[in-house]
Each structure stands twice: as C-alpha cells, then as structure tokens.
Amino acid sequence: MFAEHTRAAYLQALADGVDGVECDVHLTQDEQLVCIHDSTLDRTSNGSGAVADSTLRELRGLDFSSWKGARIPSAFGGPANQLLTLKELVDLLRLAGRPLALAIELKHPGPFGLRLEEELIAFLMDEGWDPESSRLGAIDVSFMSFNPDSMRQLAEAAPPHALCQLVADIEPGEVRDALSIGSLAEGAVINLMSRAMREGGKLIDGHVVGLAGPGIRYVENHPDRVRRWVEEGQRVRVWTVNTREQYDLVTSLGVQEFSTDYPALMKQLRHEPAE
Numbered sequence: 216m217f218a219e220h221t222r223a224a225y226l227q228a229l230a231d232g233v234d235g236v237e238c239d240v241h242l243t244q245d246e247q248l249v250c251i252h253d254s255t256l257d258r259t260s261n262g263s264g265a266v267a268d269s270t271l272r273e274l275r276g277l278d279f280s281s282w283k284g285a286r287i288p289s290a291f292g293g294p295a296n297q298l299l300t301l302k303e304l305v306d307l308l309r310l311a312g313r314p315l316a317l318a319i320e321l322k323h324p325g326p327f328g329l330r331l332e333e334e335l336i337a338f339l340m341d342e343g344w345d346p347e348s349s350r351l352g353a354i355d356v357s358f359m360s361f362n363p364d365s366m367r368q369l370a371e372a373a374p375p376h377a378l379c380q381l382v383a384d385i386e387p388g389e390v391r392d393a394l395s396i397g398s399l400a401e402g403a404v405i406n407l408m409s410r411a412m413r414e415g416g417k418l419i420d421g422h423v424v425g426l427a428g429p430g431i432r433y434v435e436n437h438p439d440r441v442r443r444w445v446e447e448g449q450r451v452r453v454w455t456v457n458t459r460e461q462y463d464l465v466t467s468l469g470v471q472e473f474s475t476d477y478p479a480l481m482k483q484l485r486h487e488p489a490e
Contacts, residue, residue, distance in 0.1 A: 217285050217287065218280045218285070219252055220259070221279055221280050222292050223288075223297060225307055226307065229315075232478070234315070237320065238317070239320045239321075239322055240320070240321060240322070241254060241266045241267065241331075242325070242330070242331055242334060243266060243267065243269060243274060245271055246334060248334060248338055249266065249298065250304055251298075254266055256274075260279045260282070261278045275298060277298070278295075278297075279298045280297040301319070302342075304317075305317070305354065308354050314354075316355045317356050318379070318474070319359065321359070321369075323361070323364075329365065332369055335358075336369070344356060349373055349374055349377035357377045358373060358379065359379040359428055361382075361383070361412075363380065363411055363415045366380050367423075370423065370424075375422070376425035378424040379427070379428040380416075382429050382433060383433050384432065384433055419444065419449060426449075427444050427449050427451045427452070428453075428454065431454065431457075431465075434453055435461075442468050445469040445470065450471050451471060452474070453465050453470050453473040455474050456474070456481065457476050457480075459480075
C-alpha cells in the first residue's frame with residue numbers, strides 16, 4: 216500500500232499485527248544508517264544519485280513516498296518525515312510495546328565495504344543490544360546479506376542463529392537491467408555473484424549461519440533443496456511470499472519464516488483452518 220521502507224509502511228505493518236519487520240540499511244555520506252532498499256535514490260524518491268553521496272540532512276529534503284501514489288493518513292506523518300534512520304525504526308518498534316523481530320539486510324557492494332557492518336554493530340551496542348541473544352529489549356534482531364564476507368564479519372559479534380545468508384538464482388538479464396551494464400561487464404559481475412552464491416551455500420550447509428534465506432523464486436525452482444535444509448535442521452526464511460499459492464508452497468516444505476508485502480493476507484491464511 217505505502218512506499219517501501221517509509222514510516223507509513225512500517226506503522227501500517229505494525230497495525231496489521233506483524234511478527235516483525237525487515238529493513239535494508241545503507242550509510243549516508245556522513246555515515247548515518249538509513250533505511251533505503253536501493254543504493255541509489257532514483258527509484259524510490261524524487262532525488263537521484265547514490266545514497267552514499269548524500270548527507271542525512273540532504274536526504275531529509277527528498278520525498279520518499281509520493282511515487283507510490285498512496286495517500287498517507289495524517290497519523291502516519293507527512294511526506295517530509297517518511298524517511299527513517301535505523302534509530303527511528305528501532306524507536307517505532309519499541310513504541311509498539313510487544314515482542315517483535317527486526318531483520319536487517321546489509322547491501323553490497325558499496326563504497327564503505329564492511330565498514331557498514333562495523334557501524335551497524337556499534338550502533339546496536341550503543342542501543343543496548345545483547346550480542347549473545349541478539350536481542351535489543353523486546354526486539355529480536357537478525358542480520359541478512361547476499362555477501363558471505365558480510366556474514367563472516369557479523370559472525371565475530373552476532374550468534375549464528377541471528378545470521379541469514381541470502382541466496383538466489385543468478386539471472387543474467389536481470390543483472391544487466393539492474394546495473395545498467397554492458398555484456399562484457401555483465402559476465403564479470405555474474406561470475407562474482409555466482410561465486411558469492413556458492414560460498415553462501417557452503418555457509419548454510421556448514422551451519423556457519425543459522426538461517427538460509429532463499430527468495431520465493433529460488434524456492435519454486437529448488438523445492439527439494441529447501442526441503443533438505445529443513446530436514447537437516449536448518450532454519451529457512453523465505454522472501455517474498457505474497458500469494459496464497461506461495462504460502463501453500465513454503466508451508467508444505469516446512470519453512471519456518473517468511474517475509475511478505477501483504478502481512479494482513481498472510482496473517483489470515485495462517486489462521487485459516489486446515490482442510
């Protein structure tokens with residue numbers, strides 16, 4: 216309904232009774248953690264350029280919600296305060312007054328490299344995060360990334376059960392379109408991504424991480440692999456389950472967690488009596 220990663224989207228999700236929320240984090244030019252999906256501003260705001268090239272103050276001046284076309288209720292704030300820092304998102308979850316999960320995805324590659332992980336852990340420690348349980352008060356914090364180096368870095372501070380290695384099939388056309396690159400560069404990028412997926416798979420199979428994070432398309436393409444993970448005791452978190460058919464698939468495989476763009480629908484399906 217509301218634009219992704221905005222104050223309105225999170226408040227609506229909490230009103231829908233979600234068990235937890237997910238966010239993607241990037242560092243601004245002045246090294247502030249902000250909740251934005253892309254590394255660039257073009258798709259989800261009226262700005263342009265890299266997130267890392269803008270200060271938090273500059274980002275505050277952009278509109279991150281109007282592109283979606285949904286009217287935001289006054290209780291959810293106006294267009295000027297829809298961008299959230301990670302601190303502001305954590306505060307929203309605290310105000311909910313109930314146990315919640317927060318899954319934080321760290322995006323790579325980026326200009327800050329693994330400094331992103333360092334700044335994230337430092338922020339959480341300042342907020343009172345417990346590294347052993349990976350809890351921040353009533354908030355159960357987990358970390359996700361496609362980058363196995365990110366998982367290894369986070370493993371120095373966070374317990375395995377809080378680490379989720381994301382995996383997906385590499386689609387050449389999608390890589391080219393997403394990165395706006397030519398065929399020569401595409402081959403190099405695909406080789407790097409494929410190697411990262413292989414390394415990530417080893418982290419899952421070796422139980423270095425406690426969570427496997429396949430996308431729903433990956434689950435549809437590799438149901439036997441997902442079922443094997445579950446049978447071997449691996450916890451699986453699938454993104455993004457949005458239809459009844461997808462819900463039926465992941466539950467039939469024994470998947471324990473999934474994210475969705477439609478929490479109210481998924482909550483309804485979860486409480487429907489079994490046939």
